Amino acid sequence: MTARAGVDGSRYDLWVEESDGLNALAAAGHIVAVTRRALRDLPTSQLGAVLAHELGHHTSGHSWSGTLGWWYAVPSRCAWRMLGRLRSRLRRSVRGASVTALIVVVVLAGYVAFTTLRATYGLPLLLLAVPCLAAAMGRQAELRADAHAARLGFGHSLALTLHERLAEQSAARPSEALCRPGARLLSRHPDLRTRLERLQKYL
Template identity: 70%
Template sequence: MDNTPAPPDDLEYRNGPGTRVTYRARQRRTDHTVWLRLALHLPAFLLSSAVVLAVALALDSLLGVPVWLPVALWAASGGLAFHRPTEVLLARHVLHLHRPVPTELTRLAPVWREVTARAGVDGSRYELWVEDSDELNALAAAGHIVAVTRRALRDLPTSRLAAVLAHELGHHTSGHSWSGMLGWWYAMPGRLVWRGLARMKPRMIRTARGASGMALCVLTVLTCYLAFTTLKATYGLPLLLFVLPYLTAAVGRRAELRADVHAARLGFGRPLARSLHERLTEQSAAPGLAARLLSHHPDHRTRLHHLQRYL
């Protein structure tokens, strides 16, 4: 383990059986990135609400199902995102994770116990998973999922593995994971409709190519008129949709930096910085400006710069 002492707080720990660990009264909190992320998911939530309402109206007219029932069920379904059996299905079938085998758990569990002990967090509240990947990576998802890749578990020294886990724990204790999960969950109906329209796009293009020039001209004028009318009625707010991906990525980068700070305050700043420095030297070329602006992770130089004050 890294020899850097834990910051002075209400935490006492010794790595071993019979250890006395003081848990913090508040296991989780929320920072400003949580509320910003939820606010940026609002357009997707409104689109999904419109889709659900349309389905509810169709069910009412066809089967006599009350309109409020599908809407209420969908609104309450967000709680499933933190339901343990639902999280297991998410981990296995969406994130493609697996439970640690005994040899993996022998390495992972003691490191996780030490990280959570330093943080004053009950580590048994979380589920440890492993991703079959040859990348050095880890993730925190939903309300209780913490996963590392097979390569990270195999190749990282213990102190660096602890730093990675402390980073992911920071996402959970700061609320980044549950807010991202809620945004993803409630945007699902709108996302499904968008994918359906994307699949119809080639057919629409073929139909447009077969249409006459006059029909295309009329369709273009009608589309422009509807777009202008919509923008005028909404004071140009739909134009913000083009900026949302950049704003969402910026909030994601900020959340990553705050998770780095969480790991550093637990005493894992130096091993985390060493890992970032190695990945920086292995990087073949710096990404372009557009790629950096759309990335939810800050570049390694930026992360190292923000870690300096904690080293």
Template identity: 65%
Template sequence: MPDSPVSPDDLEYRHVSGTRVIYRARQRRTDHTVWLGLALHLPAFLLSLSLVLAVALAFNAWLGVPVWLPTALWTASGVLAFHRPTEALLARHVLHLHRPLPAELTTLAPVWREVTARAGVDGSRYELWIEDSDDLNALAAAGHIVAVTRRALQDLPTSQLAAVLAHELGHHTSGHSWSGLLGWWYTVPGRLVWRALALVKPRLVRIARGASITAWGLLLVLVAYLTVITAKATYGLPLLLPALPYLTAAVGRRAELRADAHAAGLGFAPVLARLLEQSIAEEDSHPDPARGTGRFPAASRLLSHHPDHRTRLHHLRKYL
């Protein structure tokens, strides 16, 4: 089959049909960011487990349901992260994605086949999705979801689209996607309780305003006593809880850099670097008024799970 004309932007990328592809024997692995991320989710998991146990005890008291049954079902429910129909529901109703239209699939599928062929990965194991968004973005989720935004599919040259997909494939092959989903799933009970507290917050504030100074003093003494007792019993581990969001964000940023390294290892470093340079130039020419604002902008940056474009570009230099 003769090669089709290629624009200068696509010189780093050629899709050649009929090429023999050799798959790697081990197509997935888990790097250190996976285990660090799961370890940092452990306190939230234990909190959620205690909430599930409380619900199980209530069901046991009211309906006679064995305590172990709902607890075991919730603990085992994490396997749904790799269940294809459940992933489809997650993609549609949580991530708000949709299947590619025929014209979109005509553009996306050949690029995905080229990227996965370079990586020695069976691309048919993954599901391609589209996000209706004006951002230049893509995402990898669960065990098999790979999505790009409509704008990325329409505006990015083929080479840059391939580099973005290679980055997302790196999240899958390194285990970032499934571990992130498990961390999210097992903290759902805790987040539901937090949302419930947010709903009753106005009422709690009104009650607190009407409390006397004596009541406030007794409450503070009780909280301080419980804090000291808990810290002694757990060797001070709860004191690390305020640092968990920052540590989790740092691990997330490291995972993004690892995914960039995966794309660079497949030969997409120059294309990805050019894409990052374009993003930096766009940010400089059209600054976001909300960026860097707030009471503690440095803390906001530390809580970001994505490194800024300049940091990513700096780490890509060694592959150029």
């Protein structure tokens, strides 16, 4: 695969994960990992498509940028987690409260939020937006890695693999289309239908 991509194969390590899941990934440090099930069950052409996709992450620098993005987003994830816990506590504490008390709490919270944003020039909003931006970059990286595999001649094999995964997903979770928009917004992987649609121009 590295020879086909025109890169030095000695720079890359292939790791095999003893897992029954059908998965592969590119990790920083020129590592391509694939599960034992993928090696065992995927036809050669589809395995080649998966490896070409993961190699595309490396040749485009996605592995390092993804690792750095994950670390830079740690404060944002902590902030979101704190907000989630605060929301849960507020829900529990206001269950028996009167309407007047609720209005006072909402007005006070709004005032504190507005004052904080005004004093910090809106920087906390940027902090909260980082996970969404990182997820959007991750989705674009996946589409670019698909394009890399297709340009190496694995477009049909990759499309077949994605179709099979989509069929498995639909059988396991028929209501996937009703997934919460928030979960999709924070997902680092585009949905399979989007990936298949973007692959069409290479087929």
